[in-house]
Amino acid sequence: MLNNGTLLLVGCGKMGGAMLQGWLDRGLEGAQVAIVDPSAKAPYMQPFVDKGVQAVEALEDLDGAFKPDYILFAVKPQMIDATITSYQSYAKQGAVFLSVIAGKKISFFEDNLGSDAAVVRTMPNTPAAVSRGMTVLYANKNVSQAQADICEGLMAAVGETAWLDAENQIDAVTGVSGSGPAYIFYLAECLAQAGVDAGLPKELAQKLADTTVSGAGELLRLSDDSPSQLRVNVTSPNGTTQAALEVLMADDGLQPVMSKAVAAAAKRSKELS
Structure with a gap:
């Protein structure tokens, strides 16, 4: 080195x-x-x-x-x-x-x-x-x-x-990868809570969420497929995953929320500079 x-x-x-x-x-x-x-x-x-x-x-x-x-x-x-x-x-x-x-x-x-x-x-x-x-x-x-x-x-x-x-691109980078791990950790929290809300014991729900998030990340790292293709690969027509994605991919779903979050982080990064 x-x-x-x-x-x-x-x-x-x-x-x-x-x-x-x-x-x-x-x-x-x-x-x-x-x-x-x-x-x-x-x-x-x-x-x-x-x-x-x-x-x-x-x-x-x-x-x-x-x-x-x-x-x-x-x-x-x-x-x-x-x-x-x-x-x-x-x-x-x-x-x-x-x-x-x-x-x-x-x-x-x-x-x-x-x-x-x-x-x-x-x-x-x-x-x-x-x-x-x-x-x-x-x-x-x-x-x-x-x-x-x-x-x-x-x-x-x-x-x-x-x-x-x-x-000046560092501000946007901060919003995506710099602060990004916290978003993923929060996703694991939310997924676990959703499991509890659906009737699962808290400890089991957290284990399912943590393992799913970390496992999906490792699959993304090792796969030659894009995130979009990996999503398609696990989405059966009219199946359970599609039902969930129709909520997450709605006009008021995950994408606009994530864009707002990244923009807020990038703005704060600019202010701190």
């Missing part, structure tokens, strides 16, 4: 930790990675340290001999405001900056690191924690093709990737 380069991970919470585990699982040497995180001495960090990863609580504690080629920010938006200028020297040395921070545009990094800084903004989602994420990327003009390829390889450690043509 990094060839022989080095990477500094700023923030090793759920997302940062999932990415780091993915890199190590794919063969990245621990010595190629350093972590800056206030919880660097926490027990959950020890497995990374055991693999040769340097973990420090603050940037000034980093071994001076460690010169990162790539720096990935995986912290809360409010945390980066207070620390971003500490990384200016690395920008001058030619490091590439990746961000998984919601709401922070590339202009934020250019303003604080310098207009010549190489920056890649990304938007992953929570299934990255189980290496089933979806990440989109957008790079500024200072990122070379070779650097972009390495950045994509790093994000591919936790799932699928895609590049955007324009940074």
Whole structure:
């Protein structure tokens, strides 16, 4: 992923930790990675340290001999405001900056690191924690093709990737894949409640819903058929599925509700930026 380069991970919470585990699982040497995180001495960090990863609580504690080629920010938006200028020297040395921070545009990094800084903004989602994420990327003009390829390889450690043509598309991406897992979880909740309403015990209804949602997702992932074709495949004429779909596909059914939900998320993403 990094060839022989080095990477500094700023923030090793759920997302940062999932990415780091993915890199190590794919063969990245621990010595190629350093972590800056206030919880660097926490027990959950020890497995990374055991693999040769340097973990420090603050940037000034980093071994001076460690010169990162790539720096990935995986912290809360409010945390980066207070620390971003500490990384200016690395920008001058030619490091590439990746961000998984919601709401922070590339202009934020250019303003604080310098207009010549190489920056890649990304938007992953929570299934990255189980290496089933979806990440989109957008790079500024200072990122070379070779650097972009390495950045994509790093994000591919936790799932699928895609590049955007324009940074403002991230707002719509947030509405679809960024916030999308929550919609699916809520679908599982609603499906289970519908089962209870139809007379099933709560525990059984939830198991049926959870397994159906996760199983259908895996079928979609493994199948060559489109979602539309998979739907047709399980819909017998005048059968039970068709009866249900006539409700879900009505003019006031699922599609207009989902479109409104995505639009609301995209609007909020724009406001946060």
